[in-house]
Amino acid sequence: xxxxxxxxxxxxxxxGIIAVRLFVIQIFQHDEWVARAEAEHTSQNTxxxxxxxxxxxxxxxxxxxVLNKAGWMVIVDPKVANEEKxxxxxxxxxxxxxxxxxxxxxxxKTRRYYVVARxxxxxxVKKLKEKKLAGVYYQEGNxxxxxxxxxxxxxxxxxxxxxxxxxxxxGSLNDQxxxxxxxxKTITDVNNVALSIGDDNVRIPAEDGKNVVLxxxxxLQRKVEKKLAEYLSTSKANHASAVVMDPRNGKVLxxxxxxxxEPEKYAEVKDGNLFLNQIVDVAYEPASICKTFTxxxxxxxxxxxxxxxxxxxxxxxxxxxxxxxxxxxQLGVISMQTALNYSLNxxxxxxxxxxxxxxSEITKTGREKLFDYYYNHFGLGQATGFELSxxxxxxxxxxxxxxxxxxxxxMTFGQNINLTPLQVAAAFSSLxxxxxxxxxxxxAGEMKDGKFVKAExxxxxxxxxxxxxxxxxxxMIWGTRGLQRLYxxxxxxxxIGGKTGTAQGIKDGAxxxxxxxxxxxxxxxxxxxxxxxxxxxxxxxxxxTLEGTADALPLFNLLSDTVIDHLKIKPKEQ
Amino acid sequence: MRKHxxxxxxxxxxxxxxxxxxxxxxAIGSQRAxxxxxxxxxxxxxxxxxxxxxxxxGLSVGAFILAFKFPYAKLRKLSKVLxxxxxxTCGLLMLLSVAGSSLASCQLGACRWINLGTFSIQPxxxxxxxxxxxxxxxxxxxxxxxxxxxRDFFIPFAxxxxxxxxxxxxxxxxxxxxxxxxxxxxxxxxVSGVKLRNFVVVLAVIAGFGVLSILVxxxxxxxxxxxxxxxxxxxxxxxxxxxxxxxxxxxxxxGVGNSVQATGYLPESINDSVFAVMGETFGFVGLLIVIAxxxxxxLQLLKISGGLPGEQSLIVIGVFAWVAAHVVVNIAAMTxxxxxxxxxxxxxxxxxxxxxxxxxxxxxxxxxxxxxxxxVRNESIxxxxxxxxxxxxxxxxxx
Numbered sequence: 016x017x018x019x020x021x022x023x024x025x026x027x028x029x030x031g032i033i034a035v036r037l038f039v040i041q042i043f044q045h046d047e048w049v050a051r052a053e054a055e056h057t058s059q060n061t062x063x064x065x066x067x068x069x070x071x072x073x074x075x076x077x078x079x080x081v082l083n084k085a086g087w088m089v090i091v092d093p094k095v096a097n098e099e100k101x102x103x104x105x106x107x108x109x110x111x112x113x114x115x116x117x118x119x120x121x122x123x124k125t126r127r128y129y130v131v132a133r134x135x136x137x138x139x140v141k142k143l144k145e146k147k148l149a150g151v152y153y154q155e156g157n158x159x160x161x162x163x164x165x166x167x168x169x170x171x172x173x174x175x176x177x178x179x180x181x182x183x184x185x186g187s188l189n190d191q192x193x194x195x196x197x198x199x200k201t202i203t204d205v206n207n208v209a210l211s212i213g214d215d216n217v218r219i220p221a222e223d224g225k226n227v228v229l230x231x232x233x234x235l236q237r238k239v240e241k242k243l244a245e246y247l248s249t250s251k252a253n254h255a256s257a258v259v260m261d262p263r264n265g266k267v268l269x270x271x272x273x274x275x276x277e278p279e280k281y282a283e284v285k286d287g288n289l290f291l292n293q294i295v296d297v298a299y300e301p302a303s304i305c306k307t308f309t310x311x312x313x314x315x316x317x318x319x320x321x322x323x324x325x326x327x328x329x330x331x332x333x334x335x336x337x338x339x340x341x342x343x344x345q346l347g348v349i350s351m352q353t354a355l356n357y358s359l360n361x362x363x364x365x366x367x368x369x370x371x372x373x374x375s376e377i378t379k380t381g382r383e384k385l386f387d388y389y390y391n392h393f394g395l396g397q398a399t400g401f402e403l404s405x406x407x408x409x410x411x412x413x414x415x416x417x418x419x420x421x422x423x424x425x426m427t428f429g430q431n432i433n434l435t436p437l438q439v440a441a442a443f444s445s446l447x448x449x450x451x452x453x454x455x456x457x458x459a460g461e462m463k464d465g466k467f468v469k470a471e472x473x474x475x476x477x478x479x480x481x482x483x484x485x486x487x488x489x490x491m492i493w494g495t496r497g498l499q500r501l502y503x504x505x506x507x508x509x510x511i512g513g514k515t516g517t518a519q520g521i522k523d524g525a526x527x528x529x530x531x532x533x534x535x536x537x538x539x540x541x542x543x544x545x546x547x548x549x550x551x552x553x554x555x556x557x558x559x560t561l562e563g564t565a566d567a568l569p570l571f572n573l574l575s576d577t578v579i580d581h582l583k584i585k586p587k588e589q
Numbered sequence: 590m591r592k593h594x595x596x597x598x599x600x601x602x603x604x605x606x607x608x609x610x611x612x613x614x615x616a617i618g619s620q621r622a623x624x625x626x627x628x629x630x631x632x633x634x635x636x637x638x639x640x641x642x643x644x645x646x647g648l649s650v651g652a653f654i655l656a657f658k659f660p661y662a663k664l665r666k667l668s669k670v671l672x673x674x675x676x677x678t679c680g681l682l683m684l685l686s687v688a689g690s691s692l693a694s695c696q697l698g699a700c701r702w703i704n705l706g707t708f709s710i711q712p713x714x715x716x717x718x719x720x721x722x723x724x725x726x727x728x729x730x731x732x733x734x735x736x737x738x739x740r741d742f743f744i745p746f747a748x749x750x751x752x753x754x755x756x757x758x759x760x761x762x763x764x765x766x767x768x769x770x771x772x773x774x775x776x777x778x779x780v781s782g783v784k785l786r787n788f789v790v791v792l793a794v795i796a797g798f799g800v801l802s803i804l805v806x807x808x809x810x811x812x813x814x815x816x817x818x819x820x821x822x823x824x825x826x827x828x829x830x831x832x833x834x835x836x837x838x839x840x841x842x843x844g845v846g847n848s849v850q851a852t853g854y855l856p857e858s859i860n861d862s863v864f865a866v867m868g869e870t871f872g873f874v875g876l877l878i879v880i881a882x883x884x885x886x887x888l889q890l891l892k893i894s895g896g897l898p899g900e901q902s903l904i905v906i907g908v909f910a911w912v913a914a915h916v917v918v919n920i921a922a923m924t925x926x927x928x929x930x931x932x933x934x935x936x937x938x939x940x941x942x943x944x945x946x947x948x949x950x951x952x953x954x955x956x957x958x959x960x961x962x963x964x965v966r967n968e969s970i971x972x973x974x975x976x977x978x979x980x981x982x983x984x985x986x987x988x
Contacts, residue, residue: 022909023891029917034877038646040836041873048836055833056849204620205853225592289823 058203064194066157067224068410069171069184070462071233077459077467078233079162081185086134088415089143092125093151102398105131105145108369109139122449133176134158141343141527148178158279159185165275167236173278181281182290184457188227188402191302197221198554199213217577226462230266235259235581242573250566252556256293257574260549262385262444262538265473267437268578270294270550294554297465298433300407301534302516303341305429306355306363306442307492308395311446312388313366315484321352321491325365325374333377334421337578338364356495358515358563382413385423385436392479393442393452395434400454409433428498429516429525439536440551442479447538447546448493450485489546492538504572508586509579513537517564531560533567539575542587548578593843594837595657596893596958602886603653603936603951607646609879609946610937614642614859615866617851618939621859625919636941638859641708648853650950661901664953670756672749675719678703678712679756684758686882699931702942703855711942713757713766715905718946720753721773721907723952728781729900737788747794750774758802765932771795777903782893823931827862830855835868835876842872859939864923865870883935886951893958901957909951915947 039047039405060485069081089109091101112132120129135143140153159174166361172183180189200217202210237536243255259269272293276284279297284290291297327349330339340359368374369382389395389410410432411422427430437455445452454476460469478486499505513535520530532555538546552570554561561567578584594905618638625633636639657808670982685693686700694702694709702709725747731737750770776790836849837843848869868876887909894905912935919934923926931945 018782019906021779021896022776022906023888026884026887026917030880030914031922032881032926033917033924036926037835037868037873037876040832040924041838041868042840044836045839048833049839052833052837052849055854056702132675198948202849205847210849210852295848305802390960460979 021334024333025380029232034069034143041303047067049283051288053417056202057200059198060201062197062221063178063220064154064196065223066159066178066223067194068226068462069192070228071167071231071236072459074275077228077462080167080233082160082162083157084134084160085137087137088130088154088156089132089135089140090152090154091120091129091131092150092152093121093129096121096487097149099100099159099452101148101151104143104148105151106144108146108579109135112136112139118495125419139208148428161278163233163237167231167271168242168275168278169272170231170270170294171278171552172290173281174199183231183292184295184403185229187447189227189524192224192227194224195222200232221442226458228461228467230268230457230459231270232268232385232581235578236269236271238577238581239269240271240275241576242577243375243570245269246570246573247273247554248562250554251559252554252561252566254293254556255553255554255570256295256436257570258440259574259578260444260455262448262543262546265441268459270457272280281485292403294436294551295403295405296435298406298438299428299532299553300432300434301434301436301439301536302429302518303358303360303363304394304439304514304516304534304536305307305389305432305434306427307446307488307514308389308393309363309366309385309427309486309538310355310491311480312385312485314394315388315480316370316384318372319351319366321350321355321487321494323351323369325351327353327354327359327361329361329366331424332362332443333364334382334418335426336421338421338424350466352494355491355514356497358428360428364367364424367423367427377424381416386410388479389426389432392477393445395438395442395530396432397407397438399438401437402456402458405437406435408435408438412561427546430516436534436553438533438540440549443536443538443551444549445479446485447489447549448485449482449545450480451587452477452479463548489538499572503529506586507589508542509539509584510542510544511537511539513568515568517563518563528560530540530558533561533563533565535563535567535571537571537575539579539584541584544587547582547584559575592959594959595955596889598889599886599893599951599955599958600653602882602889603649603948605674606882606936607649607880607948610863610866610939611639611642611646612845613863613870613937614939615639616845616870617848617866618642618860620848622851624884637936641941642888642939645939646946648941649936649944651845652945652949653952653955656949657956659956661904661953661956665722665726665900668719668726671719674753675712675716676756679716679760681717682712683756683760683810701761701763701766708941712944713718713761713763714861714942716756717766717770718950719909720749720770721904721950723749724774724777725783725907728777728903732767732781732899738783740829754798761929764802765918765930768930769911769932770916772914773907773910776913777907780906783902786800791872811956827856828922828929831862833923834862834865835924838869838872838876840867842870842875845870857931861933861938861940862923864920865871867937868923879937880916880920883912886943887913887916889978890954893954897960899955901960905954905957908954912947913951915943932977 026583039533066083068079068083070077071080079422089105098121103114109132112134115131120131170183172181172185174185180186180192184325185192198217204210205328209524211394238256239259247253247255256272257269258267260267270292274289276289288292310319327346328335329343329346336362340361342357342359344394345353345357345359351362367377367381370384371378390397396408398405398407411426412421422431441455452475453473456473458470460467489512491516493510495514496505496512505511516534518532519526519528522529532553534553536551538549540547548569552567552574554566554570607909616701622633622635627971629729682693682700682703687694692704693700701713702711728737731742736742745970752769754767757763757770778788830850834855850869851866855862867879890905890909894909896900897905913930915935918930919932921928933940935947936944
């Protein structure tokens, strides 16, 4: 009997220990086990948002220029995968998509993840899956397709392997285009099959990216790029950029940089500068083009007219430094119109003196007024409000630093100031459109469920000069093209004007004439009406001298004809 | 020896636990089928496991009733035949497995089942029952003859015990069942009134046997290592996931059909690990109720045993040790208290053989509870009908 009691106590002790143990596991450690179980049971999957497409305009219709294509990534786990079988199967079925070297893939077996192929097509993945390869995984993703090939690559940018937009529209508007990835969090069984158990399942749907419609005229873009390429083939330069804008509303119609690259093969591009959108990403010295802004300030202030005269001695000494003209003629008493026609630095420096209320020296007031017009009126040296990321450029403040008079003397003809071609084109537009500054814009709207939803029309941001001044400047700038009219380059019935710029390169910290960049900004349209287009071109090459008159002006002429032809601008009947 | 009304608690708890087991298998059986189908390409029907469990429960109820009705007086005459039959079946299984026959069902080199097409049987379960019957008779016969604890007793005792353990631990590599058989032998010997000195010698021999078995079969060492923290991954994974299931259950559990661990994370979720799934499903409260059921059942067996004459008492003690060993070893392993051994939770785990034979043992114990061998003092007339309560009340009054 006592021995049966022994069994009884033994049993009770065992049960007691188990009960305590259960209490510890189920009540004390409950949260800990729940957390561990959740980590083991929960599977998280990202639902990849569809990246927005990019459209350009074809007449009034948006047309896609950047599309998506479903593509798979093939990933190999070198530790698990069979070396021979894997290589044979993947090379056979998707050899064209292989991005890795096979000897590298299996070199390091501790590395459990090796991307061997990208942009693999649905059919190829299907065939590969049928082979049931161990240690081979497939990940779906989107890849970009560019039906226009290289066209506008500097403007559009590309999408990198991580799916992030880089440069251009893809980079600047990455957040809008990329949308928001969703999340799928589910409790799964051991084979990762989702279960309906529990209420912790999370499903956040992906928000697809916006389909962006650009104001770019696709055909015009193509034509302009073709002209640029043709022009470069006869030039000593290999690089040229052009922006075509509508001065009446700031819409960018063309934004081209040659050479282009293939966005799908961005990885093969050796020169990283090709990725830059020269019109907005790179600030430079547009040189004499800025004389139009200086003269406009003086005209607006009432201290100058095109007929105002001064004595051109070929140079003006400022702060002890003689600042010379590039053109050596036209000495003696000449008009401001002549100074602009021959792009004389003495003329723009004289305008600065007049702004400061003096005829012989640059004053503090003159500097302050010029800065006010350049910066506050024309928006130079600052972001324009464009939708893509842009370089702000650089402008010297009127009372900060040293050698201010000589710096400002240089600024009157566009040196000692860094501006983007877009800043110049936008400011120039306001100069000739009656004085309204429109922030340049490239977004025409978006495609929503297959329908074109137009963006709101942009309004003028501010007035830069009065209508009267604008009219005066239009005539003055028109005046510079006497020769073009004489030789019939500017056809009768059209009203075309423009200004050259030749920027000196900087070598060893000093300006040099061994390397120069040629620029030209001009407007055009039917005679008797406000200009319908503004074109700015820039042409450059390392170690080469490209000039405003010799190189940029003929390029403008070509593009001006192209635009007139494309926009079907009719001449005024004579 | 008088006959009175049988113990009803054992039967009630047996059927209750069988019912709970059915509910659990009903809840997780389809998940198990899905998992097996997707992981091993099998083609189990959604209701496969539940229907099989239903059949097993039906057979178990039948076994219980059969054991209750079939007179022990007749059964005891068969005890030698039964132990021989058990040895023969075990030997047959061994031969089949050595011959590589498909009739021997093996897992990881351990051949424990004889495969008979749609169902398979585990000879070790039959062996346990036969061993209890044989040992009870052997001990009581020698006690009556006055030859208990002599060489005449110890030789057959040692031979039968050694053969049983050989089949189970060495041939079938089933340490869990081995522990159970050792528990049966020790418990029966203890209650038989053996001298402490002889009892210690038997314990020492068994301990020596245990060390030897670990030396023979290194995978047992691995299991011990697992337990101490640096063993093979699969065993520690099993224990870890069992504890995870129990731990996530909390106080009231996640509810029937909501077990995630049963969807393939927890190995043997419907067999040996069913306790863990129940922990997840019914929580601390549910497990305590299940454990309480087993405890009451076991205490009832001890109580019956105390009122029975030698041979019958020993049979009930054997059944007690059998059930207790399964319950304690299984639960202790699932809660990480002892190393993992493949052993079922009586009446609840999926799998018929264990359930049927344990039911038979419990049914037999219930039949034996109808008899009282002990002299009962101050017995009132009414207690002759076997109403225990009245019997105790009168005794208390007299004390």
